[in-house]
Amino acid sequence: MTDSFDRTIDYVRIAVTDRCNLRCFYCMPAEGIPYEPKAHLLSYEEITRLLQVLGTLGFRKVRFTGGEPFLRKDFMQLLENTAGIDDFKSIHITSNGTLLQRHIPRLKELGITKINLSIDSLDKARFQKITRRDDFEKVMQTFHMLVDNGFKIKLNAVIMKGINTQDIIPLAELAKDYPVDVRFIEEMPFNGGYKENLEMYSARDIYADLKAHFSDMEKLPGKHGDTASLLSVPGYKGNIGVIAAFSRTFCNTCNRLRISSKGEIKSCLYDDGVFNIRDFMRSGVTDLELADKFRELIQLKPKDGFEAEKLRKAPKAAMQSMSSIGG
Numbered sequence: 001m002t003d004s005f006d007r008t009i010d011y012v013r014i015a016v017t018d019r020c021n022l023r024c025f026y027c028m029p030a031e032g033i034p035y036e037p038k039a040h041l042l043s044y045e046e047i048t049r050l051l052q053v054l055g056t057l058g059f060r061k062v063r064f065t066g067g068e069p070f071l072r073k074d075f076m077q078l079l080e081n082t083a084g085i086d087d088f089k090s091i092h093i094t095s096n097g098t099l100l101q102r103h104i105p106r107l108k109e110l111g112i113t114k115i116n117l118s119i120d121s122l123d124k125a126r127f128q129k130i131t132r133r134d135d136f137e138k139v140m141q142t143f144h145m146l147v148d149n150g151f152k153i154k155l156n157a158v159i160m161k162g163i164n165t166q167d168i169i170p171l172a173e174l175a176k177d178y179p180v181d182v183r184f185i186e187e188m189p190f191n192g193g194y195k196e197n198l199e200m201y202s203a204r205d206i207y208a209d210l211k212a213h214f215s216d217m218e219k220l221p222g223k224h225g226d227t228a229s230l231l232s233v234p235g236y237k238g239n240i241g242v243i244a245a246f247s248r249t250f251c252n253t254c255n256r257l258r259i260s261s262k263g264e265i266k267s268c269l270y271d272d273g274v275f276n277i278r279d280f281m282r283s284g285v286t287d288l289e290l291a292d293k294f295r296e297l298i299q300l301k302p303k304d305g306f307e308a309e310k311l312r313k314a315p316k317a318a319m320q321s322m323s324s325i326g327g
Contacts, residue, residue: 001058001294003301011061011225011256012054014047015326017072018261022096023132024120026158028192028321030132040262042278044078048085050259050277053290055087063092063116067261067323070099076106083110092116094156097142098135104149115146116154121167122174130164147178154181154241161187161201168209175238183228183241190269192321203229203244210240225255245269251304257297260326267301268308269325274300 001009019035020027042050051062062082069075082091093107094116107113119139121127127136146153157164157171168184175182184206187198210217210231220230220239227250228241244250248270258266263278275297281290302308314320 001298003298005252005301005303007252007254007301008058008224009255009257009298009301010059011063012051012059012259013063013065013256013326014042014050014259015065015067015261016047016069016075016078017041017067018321018324018326019071020067020096020323021071021098021133022068022135024118024130024158025132026130026160026187026191027323033192033321033324036262040278042259042261042263044074044081046263046278046281047078048081049281049287050290051082051085051088053287054294055085056287057291057294060087061090061092062088063094065094065326068096068099069093070095070103076103079107079110079112083112090114094118096131096135097139098133100142101138101145104145104151107151108149113151114154115151116156117143117146118156118158119143119171120157120159121164122170123167126164126167130160147180153178154183156183156185158185158187159201159206161199165201165205165209168206169213172210172214172240175233175236175240178238180238181228181230181241182238183243185243186246188245188269188322190320190322190325192323198246200246203242203247203249206242210242214240222253225253226250248305254301257294257301258326260324265297266325267297268305270305270308270312271302272312272314272320 003009023030023032082088091112092114096118120130124136128134159165159168171182174180186203189198214233217231217233220232228243231240259277263276264273265275265277267274280293302311
């Protein structure tokens with residue numbers, strides 16, 4: 001599938017829940033957000049059907065997100081269903097790592113070994129301040145277990161001015177001893193309304209910090225659909241990446257659709273939902289009609305995040321939470 005800008009669209013991100021057991025303040029306020037009742041969520045059967053249809057359209061990669069996906073009951077059953085779909089051999093999960101450990105053996109059996117792990121600081125006190133939870137040791141234990149079991153890990157860190165910029169170099173140094181991608185992400189406005197104005201620590205700022213410390217780092221060539229500008233340091237086992245999520249400099253290679261936990265299709269992170277596929281399915285449509293609807297929606301994909309933001313009907317992106325949007 002290609003969109004109207006001739007970008008190949010072959011990757012879908014599906015949120016299985018809007019619930020999270022952390023309260024990271026760049027994502028939601030301390031009291032949390034109003035969660036959707038279970039009846040409003042896509043069922044596992046509906047998600048499996050969507051993936052089967054998307055597979056016929058050339059989609060080959062799926063990432064399950066949340067909230068925290070392992071909070072949803074029987075999430076492993078959905079992963080087992082997905083592993084049985086021939087078109088999707090690239091199955092990824094984004095998790096905060098607090099509930100993951102006991103599932104590692106089964107994930108390996110299913111061949112699901114690509115995990116994005118969110119960790120914004122290697123300082124225990126700062127981690128607790130950011131997440132409002134005392135789970136640092138648990139998350140780091142999960143990290144080491146995943147490494148020891150041969151998982152392909154990407155560590156995601158949202159960098160916030162005045163909060164955790166001092167963590168950039170310590171986090172990047174993890175790539176020295178471990179075969180992981182450490183990725184630094186610009187803060188975005190999808191924070192559930194905890195603050196309206198971002199004091200941006202930009203991708204350029206992050207890159208400048210890295211360059212000052214790693215004078216010999218080199219930029220790696222990009223691949224289809226990359227959001228991160230990847231950097232390598234000679235002798236390091238892993239790589240370092242910078243994601244310009246707010247600057248939106250990678251839109252020309254975007255290859256994805258997002259589906260929220262309640263079935264809202266987002267053709268761009270910065271739109272406010274272009275269609276509810278849950279309601280469309282529940283109206284009794286056939287798989288052919290579903291496929292035609294996806295073809296239509298892909299053609300509506302905007303040129304970039306700035307255009308998507310201009311087309312929003314809701315006045316403030318900041319009133320959404322990334323937990324609701326889907327990871």
